[in-house]
Amino acid sequence: MSAENAAAGTAAHLQHHFVDSEQQQESAKLGMWIFLLTEILLFGGLFCFYAIYRAWNPEMFYDAHTHLDITLGAINTVVLITSSVTMALAIRSMQLDQKRATLLNLFATLALASVFLVIKYFEYAHKFELGQLPGKYYTFEGIAGSNPHVFFSVYFMMTGLHGIHVLIGMGVIGWIAYRTSKGHFSGKYYTPIEMTGLYWHLVDLIWIFLFPLLYLIS
Amino acid sequence: MTQPKRAIHILPLQTYLGIGSALLILTVVTVWVATIDLGPINLLVAMIIAAAKASLVALFFMHLKYDNKLYAVILLGALLFLAAFVVFTMFDTMDRGIIDGVRAGPINDQAVIYEQSTSGPTLPPAESVRSDTVLHREISPSE
Amino acid sequence: MSDITHDSYLSSPKGIKSWLLTVDHKRIGIMYFVAIMFFFALAGLLAVILRTELLSPDRVLMDADTYNQFFTLHGAIMIFLFIIPSIPAALGNFVLPLMIGAKDVAFPRLNLASWYIYVAGALIAVFSILQGGVDTGWTFYTPYSTGTNTAVISMTTGVFILGFSSIFTGLNFIVTIHKLRAPGMTWFKMPLMVWGLYATAVIQVLATPVLGITVALLIVERLMGIGIFDPAMGGDPVLYQHFFWFYSHPAVYIMILPGMGIISELIATFSHRRIFGYKAIAYSSLGIALMSFLVWGHHMFTSGQSELAAMLFSFITFFVGIPSGIKIFNWLTTMYKGQISFKTPMLYAISFLVLFTVGGLTGIFLGALSVDIHLHDTYFVVAHFHYVMMGGTVMALLGGIHYWWPKMFGRMYSELWARVACAFVFVGFNMTFFTQFVMGSQGMPRRYYQYGEQFARMHGFSSIGAYVLGFGFLIMFVYLIASLFKGRRVGANPWGSLTMEWETASPPIAHNFDTDKVLEHGPYDYDRIEVTPEDEKGKVTA
Amino acid sequence: MDSTGSFWLPPQSSTMAGEVDALFNFILYVSTVFFAIVVFGVVFFGLRYRRRGKTGLTTSKDHNLFLEIAWTAIPTVLIVIVFFWGFKDYMRMVVTPAYATEVKVTGQKWFWTFDYPEGANAVNELVVPVNQPVKLLMSSTDVIHSFFVPSFRIKMDVLPNRYSMSWFEATREGEYDLYCTEFCGKGHSEMIGSVKVVSDSAYAAWLEASTVFGEGLTLEEYGEQLYTTKACVTCHTLDGKKLEGPTFLGRFGSEIRMSDGSSVLMDENYMRESILNPKAKVADGYQPVMPTFQGILKDRQVDALIAYIKKINQN
Known part of the structure; x- marks a missing residue:
């Protein structure tokens, strides 16, 4: 162990192979950003699908998108953005060592995330009922253009994968809230919360692009 | 415990709330703009607003503005490679018919599930949708 | 193994549990090494069976379906379970922290998670054999892969999970190289092996997610028939090929770049000379890594993609070849005015130079649009990628294994048997695959169970070559395992190399270095620093 | 050679x-x-600078x-x-040159069919005139195949639900191998056809002969000719041996068990339906892989095939 570490007494969280906690935090952040890069490319595959199929049948995309509920979409966007704000506040309050405020913000983020999922559930239920489903399950009439089920394939794939990531995010935030309540974090060591925040902001970022592409075509 | 060499960046509360409200305003703007029919540049405007919102979230909420520039490079790198992937794939999908028009689109652009009945698609039995159903309709040789 | 110095990483925490739950990068590297060698043997056996089937134009020992399943398994296991994890995860895991003076990789627990994800993915992929195997080829082209009723789901799920193992290894390496280098080791004082692993990690992280989404969509298409790739449902099979090759071409650079990293180390150490053009080789690695994402269309010249796209991909494909050429010439010039010793690792490095040059040059044939129309999907392509993958990556891997064997296990293998095996491998390889160049340009299509009479002689010769190659690997297996028990004990620096991993004991202690390492000299300062290989202690100066 | x-x-x-x-x-x-x-x-440097005795310091020239x-x-x-x-x-x-004669090529699981503008069609054998450009308009009915003639140096994938294009101008008469080079399953290596390049006169004669449907032949003889030219032989035998499809021998006029358990009398209309819409009634123990011959076989040709199969079962 380096002399500096031994003298200062290693903090509980510092892993043996790092020189100091600043190096450990920077490494964690770099690792998280690279993981976010892989998430962007994972969703990128679906954005590429969207671009190609929209270019192949533009009128159908326009006509099919009118069957999406723009108000619900907008509400979802507002909900997710506020959850991003509360997540950022949670990190800020842990930086200021305010455990209670952090827990409050974390629970607010969880609540908003579940509101988002509930709205999503209603949208899906509505589509299942109407038969606006991907592929051979598509039984809805009244959309002009060729192969309207392709729009719903793209829609369900993108919002479905995004929904799964929201669920994973809620799980991780719950785990972080549990550890915060256990007092594992402090003003000096809040890296896990910051990483969860980065992940959550990315999930919000992806929805920021999903919303206009799916709901506001013209 | 030794203080990390660079002071932790704690933003004032107003910054977070300010950015949050800016994002909400931009959401309202993008919904409103979508109602006006500007033709092709509508997509462009929607993307610019979305990019603006995205950069707000990235710079302030994800602290890219105050952190090591490497992370910004990683984010931009991801978007760059994604753009390369989409653009090069569209070089193919959009230009298949440049030499000979007949190659531009599929032979039968209506998917098989719509051929069953004139009244519109009915839920087809599972196997008739298999990819090896008859697809090529008779092309008169002169075409 | 009994009397190894008691506190080396191999023996310090005792018991199976300490191995299964280890977070020591060296142990994870050894576990990866054992797994990939097992899969290499399995897929190699499949290859020998395939070559036996091709001994005569019609049926020899199996029918068409079994043959199709065997070549699919040979391809899928070799690529996803052997060659992609082989150098980064097995040798890289072991050597990277040692080379940059770190105690471990940045995220040791993530490293162990990556190992268990690899094992889970491998089990699921291999489970497809029990379900009757997959007969689509390792590329799973639609609509065949969505129509056939073989175990495509379990193989593709396996590949999906293996993708995460690759991403986590890449992520771990990038953070380790950025953050855990010894003080004083700037980016241009790192060994070139670390540059190779860095460029590979960048590709792994950027390309593998797209494989994940492609395979996920294939699974969703097969299970729920949502018709993304199904032409009858408005989808497009050529779009699947775009998605697949967007990952799979960078994947071939995931395979070759770490191999090139090893070759830089071998040529420098065994020529006992400064590496020629350090910056050129380092930038070439990064250049290849970035440009490899723009060339995937050259796998699809005859697939019905637009002529504009074909022209673009062909143009950029040629420029990806340039950095590889620069590296070959730099390695060649490194041997100029060196003191070259022909130990086994150097023999493999030289066979890499020769065989990879053939592989690279035949890539020019396949990059030229009009010639590729004739050569695509023939045995010329089979020979090309075997020359690049086996002649390139596997030769580098064998060189790396023999080079770091004393460091990993503290024992030296028998030099005589190693050279015999190298000779068998080199001769067998060329017999098997050079004939396939000629068959391919004569028009022998790929993945054929039965073929025309005119190719019978060449197929026979190629199959005999495969037996020679297999025999070479058998010898290697024997003397390497024997060296674990009877091999001569070696000290810290048997080859007289200046990179940092030779400054700790072999096999190294659990946390690598006794003191916090600081960089005293560059990795290739053979013109300033005296260092002598162990077997020269007694010799008089030349 | x-x-x-x-x-x-x-x-x-x-x-x-x-x-x-x-x-x-x-x-x-x-x-x-x-x-x-x-x-x-490698050889020169290897020999010239091989290590002799102890290693010492080496040159520091590392770029030029x-x-x-x-x-x-x-x-x-x-x-x-x-x-x-x-x-x-x-x-x-x-x-493609403008004045090329256009042949429509269809690839399906494990054989090729060619449709000529004049209405003639052939299976697995493309007959073309020498020194004349021939344009190939290709599409597949099931999976991706690939049309490859090594001697003409042409290759183009044959995609389902999409046309793909290729052309060639043969310069020497003769018969050349035609391979499928995109993996398409069990019969991928048997999907071998041939391109027969003939003189103009022979081509015109062949065209004439093939657009005329078996004139001067009895129904059974024409059926026998079609049995080979339309590639029924690749899946159905006449001697009772089971191949990809059921054998023709000894089944005519008897009850046949279907894959869905029902049983059907094998008579003319069952055979006509199985030729034109094979997936309607699939014999027990067989895969529904037979492609339809709708649009490939004219009515007279279907009658000829049925007559031939009946003749096989009579004696």
Whole structure:
């Protein structure tokens, strides 16, 4: 162990192979950003699908998108953005060592995330009922253009994968809230919360692009 | 415990709330703009607003503005490679018919599930949708 | 193994549990090494069976379906379970922290998670054999892969999970190289092996997610028939090929770049000379890594993609070849005015130079649009990628294994048997695959169970070559395992190399270095620093 | 191996084959030169600077601007040449001459069918006139196949639900192999056809003969001819042996069990329906892989086949 570490007494969280906690935090952040890069490319595959199929049948995309509920979409966007704000506040309050405020913000983020999922559930239920489903399950009439089920394939794939990531995010935030309540974090060591925040902001970022592409075509 | 060499960046509360409200305003703007029919540049405007919102979230909420520039490079790198992937794939999908028009689109652009009945698609039995159903309709040789 | 110095990483925490739950990068590297060698043997056996089937134009020992399943398994296991994890995860895991003076990789627990994800993915992929195997080829082209009723789901799920193992290894390496280098080791004082692993990690992280989404969509298409790739449902099979090759071409650079990293180390150490053009080789690695994402269309010249796209991909494909050429010439010039010793690792490095040059040059044939129309999907392509993958990556891997064997296990293998095996491998390889160049340009299509009479002689010769190659690997297996028990004990620096991993004991202690390492000299300062290989202690100066 | 073929390449039998071979040989010579440089370098340096006795300090020369520029610039120039040469020929291979005779090619699981403008159609055997460009308009009915004639140096994937294009102008009469080069399942290596290049007169005669449906032949004789030319032989035998499809011998006029358990009398209309819509009633123990012959076989040809099968079962 380096002399500096031994003298200062290693903090509980510092892993043996790092020189100091600043190096450990920077490494964690770099690792998280690279993981976010892989998430962007994972969703990128679906954005590429969207671009190609929209270019192949533009009128159908326009006509099919009118069957999406723009108000619900907008509400979802507002909900997710506020959850991003509360997540950022949670990190800020842990930086200021305010455990209670952090827990409050974390629970607010969880609540908003579940509101988002509930709205999503209603949208899906509505589509299942109407038969606006991907592929051979598509039984809805009244959309002009060729192969309207392709729009719903793209829609369900993108919002479905995004929904799964929201669920994973809620799980991780719950785990972080549990550890915060256990007092594992402090003003000096809040890296896990910051990483969860980065992940959550990315999930919000992806929805920021999903919303206009799916709901506001013209 | 030794203080990390660079002071932790704690933003004032107003910054977070300010950015949050800016994002909400931009959401309202993008919904409103979508109602006006500007033709092709509508997509462009929607993307610019979305990019603006995205950069707000990235710079302030994800602290890219105050952190090591490497992370910004990683984010931009991801978007760059994604753009390369989409653009090069569209070089193919959009230009298949440049030499000979007949190659531009599929032979039968209506998917098989719509051929069953004139009244519109009915839920087809599972196997008739298999990819090896008859697809090529008779092309008169002169075409 | 009994009397190894008691506190080396191999023996310090005792018991199976300490191995299964280890977070020591060296142990994870050894576990990866054992797994990939097992899969290499399995897929190699499949290859020998395939070559036996091709001994005569019609049926020899199996029918068409079994043959199709065997070549699919040979391809899928070799690529996803052997060659992609082989150098980064097995040798890289072991050597990277040692080379940059770190105690471990940045995220040791993530490293162990990556190992268990690899094992889970491998089990699921291999489970497809029990379900009757997959007969689509390792590329799973639609609509065949969505129509056939073989175990495509379990193989593709396996590949999906293996993708995460690759991403986590890449992520771990990038953070380790950025953050855990010894003080004083700037980016241009790192060994070139670390540059190779860095460029590979960048590709792994950027390309593998797209494989994940492609395979996920294939699974969703097969299970729920949502018709993304199904032409009858408005989808497009050529779009699947775009998605697949967007990952799979960078994947071939995931395979070759770490191999090139090893070759830089071998040529420098065994020529006992400064590496020629350090910056050129380092930038070439990064250049290849970035440009490899723009060339995937050259796998699809005859697939019905637009002529504009074909022209673009062909143009950029040629420029990806340039950095590889620069590296070959730099390695060649490194041997100029060196003191070259022909130990086994150097023999493999030289066979890499020769065989990879053939592989690279035949890539020019396949990059030229009009010639590729004739050569695509023939045995010329089979020979090309075997020359690049086996002649390139596997030769580098064998060189790396023999080079770091004393460091990993503290024992030296028998030099005589190693050279015999190298000779068998080199001769067998060329017999098997050079004939396939000629068959391919004569028009022998790929993945054929039965073929025309005119190719019978060449197929026979190629199959005999495969037996020679297999025999070479058998010898290697024997003397390497024997060296674990009877091999001569070696000290810290048997080859007289200046990179940092030779400054700790072999096999190294659990946390690598006794003191916090600081960089005293560059990795290739053979013109300033005296260092002598162990077997020269007694010799008089030349 | 006549004059135009070489160690590396099959005989040249189309107008484009010459150019493709010229570029192939150019790349071959350049590659051999580079390969020789590398091998000579390795051998010479290996012998000249081999380690003798103890190792000492070695040269510190580790870069040389001239050398590095040379081995970057020269390969770049060479590959640009190869690219433009390849692209020039590629464009000529892709743009079809206007007056080419167009043949519609259909690939399906494990055989090729060709439809001529004059209404003639053939299976697995493409008959073309010599010295005349032939345009191939190709599509597949199931999975991706690939149309490859090594002697003409042409290859193009045959995609389901999409047309793909290729053309050639044969320069020498003769019969050339036609392979499928995109993996398409069990019969991928049996999906071999042939391209028969004949003189103009012979082509006109063949065209005439094939548009006339078995004139001067009894129904059974014409059916026998169709049994081979329409590739029924690849899946159905006459001697009771089970292949991909059921045998024709001894089943006519008897009750046949279907895969869904029902049983059907094998008579004329069952056979007509199985030829035109094979998936309607699939015999027990067989896969529904038979493609439809709807639009390929004219009514008279279906009658001829049924008559022939009845004749087989009578004696």
